[in-house]
Amino acid sequence: MYSTPSTVVLTLLFLVFLGKILLTLIRARRLRKLMPPGPPGLPLLGNILQIPTKDVWWRFLEWSQEYGPIFSLDFAGKPVVVLNTYETATDLLDRRSGIYADRPDLPMVNNILSGGMNLGFMHYGDLWRKFRRAIHENFNIHAAKAFEPMQTREAISFVSCILDDPHRWELDIKRFAASVVLRITYGWSLYDDSCGLSVEDKDRQVDEINSITHALSHALVQGSYLVNSFPTLLYVPKWLPGAGWKREGLDANKRWTKKFIGLVGDVRAKGAGKSDHCLSANLIENEERFGLDKRETAWLAGVMLAISHNPAVFTDPQEFRPERFLNPDDKDQHELSAEDESSSKVRPNPDKLYAFGFGRRICPGMHLANNSLFIAAATLLWACDITNALDEDGNAIIPDMNALFDTGLGM
Numbered sequence: 001m002y003s004t005p006s007t008v009v010l011t012l013l014f015l016v017f018l019g020k021i022l023l024t025l026i027r028a029r030r031l032r033k034l035m036p037p038g039p040p041g042l043p044l045l046g047n048i049l050q051i052p053t054k055d056v057w058w059r060f061l062e063w064s065q066e067y068g069p070i071f072s073l074d075f076a077g078k079p080v081v082v083l084n085t086y087e088t089a090t091d092l093l094d095r096r097s098g099i100y101a102d103r104p105d106l107p108m109v110n111n112i113l114s115g116g117m118n119l120g121f122m123h124y125g126d127l128w129r130k131f132r133r134a135i136h137e138n139f140n141i142h143a144a145k146a147f148e149p150m151q152t153r154e155a156i157s158f159v160s161c162i163l164d165d166p167h168r169w170e171l172d173i174k175r176f177a178a179s180v181v182l183r184i185t186y187g188w189s190l191y192d193d194s195c196g197l198s199v200e201d202k203d204r205q206v207d208e209i210n211s212i213t214h215a216l217s218h219a220l221v222q223g224s225y226l227v228n229s230f231p232t233l234l235y236v237p238k239w240l241p242g243a244g245w246k247r248e249g250l251d252a253n254k255r256w257t258k259k260f261i262g263l264v265g266d267v268r269a270k271g272a273g274k275s276d277h278c279l280s281a282n283l284i285e286n287e288e289r290f291g292l293d294k295r296e297t298a299w300l301a302g303v304m305l306a307i308s309h310n311p312a313v314f315t316d317p318q319e320f321r322p323e324r325f326l327n328p329d330d331k332d333q334h335e336l337s338a339e340d341e342s343s344s345k346v347r348p349n350p351d352k353l354y355a356f357g358f359g360r361r362i363c364p365g366m367h368l369a370n371n372s373l374f375i376a377a378a379t380l381l382w383a384c385d386i387t388n389a390l391d392e393d394g395n396a397i398i399p400d401m402n403a404l405f406d407t408g409l410g411m
């Protein structure tokens, strides 16, 4: 019996793959003994099948009650440590941020779909430092102030829409969030015909950007692609039967790169100095100083848009108790000393709420996001009376606090 060259290649690849799985398993077994305690899992898959696809935090809460605030999981050989309290997260990610600022290998989302250019998912290193510096210069607490007048104008348009048709409030909130980030990134608004595009054209663009966010969020889920659990599969040639995921992923990356280059290209064509103040214009003007090439500029701006597109709410409480932020005994953030900040007894200050992450990877858009939330909420409260909807018997309907949470992103 003769073997064709492609059968030999396939058999060799299969053997390498099998060997890699065995090595991963042996390594996982060894590592598990050194890791913090955690729930036992299945032999090859570890705890993967025990992770719910929705509201995963409830399962984490159960496990932390059983195994403590730091516990570990095994994702098919990949060790995962879960920090389940504010104190453990700040202890490790803030105070020891020098060694905990990396991201895990995220082969599908980082290598294939983002071509290594996605600030949120890339490894901690020189490219991350370069991107982060450019973003910090545009979005730090002082620079974020320059966007406030624009955020106020957008908030007024948002509230006018709510007053026109209060039933569409959820759509209007999403539209406001999208519009502010588009303005910040490329100088467009969804409320007028700025940049010569009709509102419908812009809505289409937003849908496209949303589809990028969804593809990235999906690719981030551990079980969504085999390559997430077995990164060696990254080296499988894309022409191989069964490697459709790689072909499709690389095609998506090409399409998105073209899209992002096109969006920045519009600002470039206008002349960065003549555009409204926005991130792309600033990046273009300072490309040389930041050391960015055109592709990097395009991805840096594009990712800002995509990553911030799923506006999260402050996830602090189970109960609706806004007065927690008004406790007169609490210290204002400006009064906090370094010692206070490291004390677990002090309430986390609003600018550092854990919704924005920790340490060196803390959300660089947090000042913009906080300003947007404050301005929009203040404008809404100024313009509208907000009361409960009533049921058929005229009783107030108390909304479910958890009804609006989505699954979020996990990195």
Ligand code: HEM
Residues within 6 Å of the ligand: 119, 120, 121, 132, 181, 303, 304, 305, 307, 308, 311, 312, 313, 354, 355, 356, 357, 358, 359, 360, 361, 362, 363, 364, 365, 366, 368, 369, 370, 411
């Ligand atoms: C309320 C809105 C927002 C929330 C709750 C939020 C939350 C977060 C969180 C939790 C992280 C991960 C931090 C970590 O790893 O410790 C993050 C990262 C990031 N966020 Fe936000 N974010 C928001 C808005 C924005 C906006 C408006 C932008 C951009 C304009 C943005 C851009 C980014 C980027 C680029 C990263 C990755 C940073 C890195 O890995 O170095 N976010 N965000």
